Amino acid sequence: MLEDEILLKIEKPARYIGGEVNSVMKDTSDVDIRVAMCFPDVYEIGMSHLGIQILYDMFNRYPDVWCERVYSPWVDLDEVMRRRNIPLFTMESQDPVKMFDFLAVTIQYEMCYTNILQVIDLSGIPIFTKDRTWEDPIVIGGGPCTYNPEPIADFFDLFYIGEGETMYRALFDLYLSCKDEGVSRREFLHRAGCLPGIYCPSLYEVTYHEDGTIKSFAPIYDDLPAVIEKEMVTDLSGAVYPEKPVVPFIKVTQDRVVLEIQRGCIRGCRFCQAGQLYRPLREKNVDVLKRYASEMLKNTGHEEISLSSLSSSDYSALPELIDYLITECNKKKINISLPSLRIDAFSLDVMSKVQDVKKSSLTFAPEAGTQRLRDVINKGLTEEVILEGAREAFSGGWSRVKLYFMLGLPTETDKDIEGIARLSNEIAKVFYETVPKQQRQGKVQIVTSTSFFVPKPFTPFQWAPMCTKEEFLRKAYVCRDAIKSQHNQKSIKYNWHEADVSVLEGVLARGDRKLCEVIYKVYQKGCIFDAWSEYYKNEIWMETFAECGIDIDFYTTRIRNEDEIFPWDFLHCGVDKSFLLREWKKANEETVSLNCRDACQACGAMKYHVGVCMQPKCGAATQNQ
Amino acid sequence: MYKLRIKFSKHGPIVFIGHLDIMRYFQKAIRRAEVDISYSTGFSPHQIMSFAAPLGVGLCSNGEYFDIGVDALTTAQQVKETLNNQMVEGIEILSVKKLPDDAGNAMASVAAAGYTIHFRNGHEPDFDLFGQLEAYLAQDTIWAIKETKKSTKTFDLKESIYQLAWNETDQTIYMLVNASSGGNIKPSFVMENIYAFCGQTAGEFDFLITREDTYTNTGTEDMPVFVPLDAIGEDY
Structure with a gap:
């Protein structure tokens, strides 16, 4: 436990003291394996992450394992810990991470990479895998960013590729038997690398062409797989789910019960990584969900429940589930929060039952301003559907709308950007046409936000060149000026994302092992919390790229050949590269692909024989529904 | 209800x-x-x-x-x-x-609160604190300065201290002070005032403070009778 004097001086001491409701305490003498589960960002962010809650619950059901939590100490405590040599500790036992068997890090976004080094370093663990001994925990990474783990390959002993529910028990058993046998740490890592879904980066070698692209990527031992397949849960309804999630004392980002209703997505938006990684779509049984909802509300005392999925409207039993929740929650005065619903008559009806219409806003994510570009990205949302949804919403009493777009999508022209302004204006126009003057309470409020498009591995756009910072900013100004010239411009507020960070995200997302040195060096120069704009130091990153002889354009704006070996090609995420390439070509031809329920696009995920792949297809009839 | x-x-x-x-x-x-x-x-x-x-x-x-x-x-x-x-x-x-x-x-019912003050290890007073408490309490008025965002005002702290007791062997001080919403006095504020009386400065982390109970006044303003807040309720 930190001294009282430290706890009284830092912001939100509750980030570090543990003791929350439903946190799990065990006797260390009863367990063989201690796992420190880390989200490398501040407590309020980390505590909101569902994946950790699932694994925390699953690990602690193993009698021989105690899983505890650790987060990035905020900058105030970070400074104190460095100055006073206080080793990083877990929430539950308050024991140093260094004495654990595993440090498991979930890697959700690229901008947390320096925080991973912070956590490893503050724990007193050597930053590089090559320098570690059996005195150090096994540092293992999981989560979406491990689908291109190469920029952080030097810092991890192992990566777990895919959904965490399936292979950890085998890994723990292997660990115990290796410890019994007294084998070397490297031998354990070697054997672990032979387990399905486990990647040991130090046992693979990369060679490069003169132009910097990859020539070969291969394991150094014959028994290691050349291609590592993702792990996936085949029976999602039967999979473990946290019925007693930890309840934080302080307000965290996701301060509610989170009910995962399905995994995967049928939509196939070409920019979306999650939409490919979690294929095929698997729905959870609605009766299982009802039971979980009631149990979790009872066990946490939360006053809100939220549904989690990539596209909740596609869940087949949604009306039945929502009916149940409304009845249950009304009794107990619990709020229902419904993100990622498509705006239509059904969702408006549901939302008017669970929210205060006057206070809430509606969200549309057209992602692109013209139908042409929406076809390129395969976003099956038409202007007609958006305007009709808006019309119904305005009739129902809503007057606030949020619109999300991306700038810098492949094939984008200024006409597409102006389309964003035009569409925003059209929605405002619909309001003034729909709502009679005497019923209006002020203007309609439209908030149009744009982010900058970052191409991600395992998407059809993994071949796409990304814009430069200057191009991004020019596009944002074109959008801003176009909005200003609209008739209803006073009803439209425009926000755009920062360009610096997007460029760095682009470098790291499609980066290779050469970037490990850069990440190490910027960390040494004091970069942490890059995801927090007030702590992001772009000039240090840029200066360090130059020092290391790294040309960022190689990773961002370069046009990639169809046959290029990508740094992540040794992983298999369930969809074939040939499918992604087909989709990339269709994108350039402005041709849409039907969703998984309408017609199979032969992405390759059918080999798992689960979920939507096993259901009959309806043809084109329900397209864009 | x-x-x-x-x-x-x-x-x-x-x-x-x-x-x-x-x-x-x-x-x-x-x-x-x-x-x-x-x-x-x-x-x-x-x-x-x-x-x-x-x-x-x-x-x-x-x-x-x-x-x-x-x-x-x-x-x-x-x-x-x-x-x-x-x-x-x-x-x-x-x-x-x-x-x-x-x-x-x-x-609205809160009138007073009682606090026990311990000294953190290594933060015990290095002067004769206990020997001066009698004299501190014997003052006709105990001047204190209250700083708000807008102004600083001097007031008589003695009116807000209903009881001050100490045990030198245990190295503890007990105080019953005003805790009403209009006149709440922090126990650390009283300790700082006592230290100042002794010509000393209290450190930020010197005291370990325990609120012993919270009281309501069943008497009058001039003749207060402090009883714990749950004394006016009944078992059921």
């Missing part, structure tokens, strides 16, 4: 959880315990709950209070037990009392 007054203690690491978060903690605990709490009406109903006197971060307590409204009465023992089953380490429900219908709400 029936009004209940709940008394709890707060010790250990949980003392670093602030007042607002403790309120949220109890809202959730009450839902977990399935106490039949009353809700306000309106689009976003909230629990009928009112806390007595906010406790500063870092202070322990043996006498914290909040009132809730419930729609149906079970027994005090049942509410106490179901709530205690939902408590984290460091918080214990000490009593549950039913309030008379005309009882004022918890916050």
